[in-house]
Amino acid sequence: DAMVIQNPRYQVTQFGKPVTLSCSQTLNHNVMYWYQQKSSQAPKLLFHYYDKDFNNEADTPDNFQSRRPNTSFCFLDIRSPGLGDAAMYLCATSRERGYTYEQYFGPGTRLTVT
Amino acid sequence: AQSVTQPDIHITVSEGASLELRCNYSYGATPYLFWYVQSPGQGLQLLLKYFSGDTLVQGIKGFEAEFKRSQSSFNLRKPSVHWSDAAEYFCAVGASGSNNNDMRFGAGTRLTVKP
Numbered sequence: 001d002a003m004v005i006q007n008p009r010y011q012v013t014q015f016g017k018p019v020t021l022s023c024s025q026t027l028n029h030n031v032m033y034w035y036q037q038k039s040s041q042a043p044k045l046l047f048h049y050y051d052k053d054f055n056n057e058a059d060t061p062d063n064f065q066s067r068r069p070n071t072s073f074c075f076l077d078i079r080s081p082g083l084g085d086a087a088m089y090l091c092a093t094s095r096e097r098g099y100t101y102e103q104y105f106g107p108g109t110r111l112t113v114t
Numbered sequence: 115a116q117s118v119t120q121p122d123i124h125i126t127v128s129e130g131a132s133l134e135l136r137c138n139y140s141y142g143a144t145p146y147l148f149w150y151v152q153s154p155g156q157g158l159q160l161l162l163k164y165f166s167g168d169t170l171v172q173g174i175k176g177f178e179a180e181f182k183r184s185q186s187s188f189n190l191r192k193p194s195v196h197w198s199d200a201a202e203y204f205c206a207v208g209a210s211g212s213n214n215n216d217m218r219f220g221a222g223t224r225l226t227v228k229p
Contacts, residue, residue, distance in 0.1 A: 105157030
């Protein structure tokens with residue numbers, strides 16, 4: 001089945017130690033998104049890629065970066081994780097931009113910062 | 115900017131009972147409205163969406179939602195809940211006429227189903 005895969009599902013990192021979360025997709029979609037979801041809160045869009053075009057949300061901290069080396073893969077890099085960055089990180093894809101195109105979500109990576 | 119409010123943080127219903135999850139949105143123009151479900155350990159799955167036309171929309175898994183402009187609401191309903199419906203439900207709104215995907219999610223409603 002075509003899907004969105006996130007690895008690892010659970011990640012523990014130390015305060016200030018860089019960490020990378022991975023997302024891959026077999027849907028061949030043009031758009032890939034990263035959301036942050038803190039406990040009992042709504043998912044919050046951090047940024048998205050439209051093909052190779054990176055689109056950062058205005059309030060996304062500089063500590064968060066992303067890379068998309070090819071259509072299938074997208075990475076979320078947290079350069080110096082703080083305790084406040086502990087959250088579920090969701091990757092999603094859509095065929096094109098615009099709301100008529102459904103977003104398909106991966107299962108998420110739960111990040112713990114110690 | 116658009117926003118979404120889900121007034122109920124947690125709802126418990128008995129299996130077989132009817133369900134209504136509330137969603138209120140704030141947006142000046144015609145919104146794009148969505149309901150997603152997130153089962154434990156899973157990603158979000160789209161249940162249904164409203165863009166225009168018939169204000170009663172049918173979704174997957176027996177869910178439906180009704181858009182009421184006068185009440186700025188898009189409540190999710192199901193006539194008979196199954197134990198497998200226990201999950202977190204998110205309402206979301208997108209800005210119409212936009213080519214981006216600035217979709218704002220509500221904080222979610224956790225549904226517990228009693229046997």
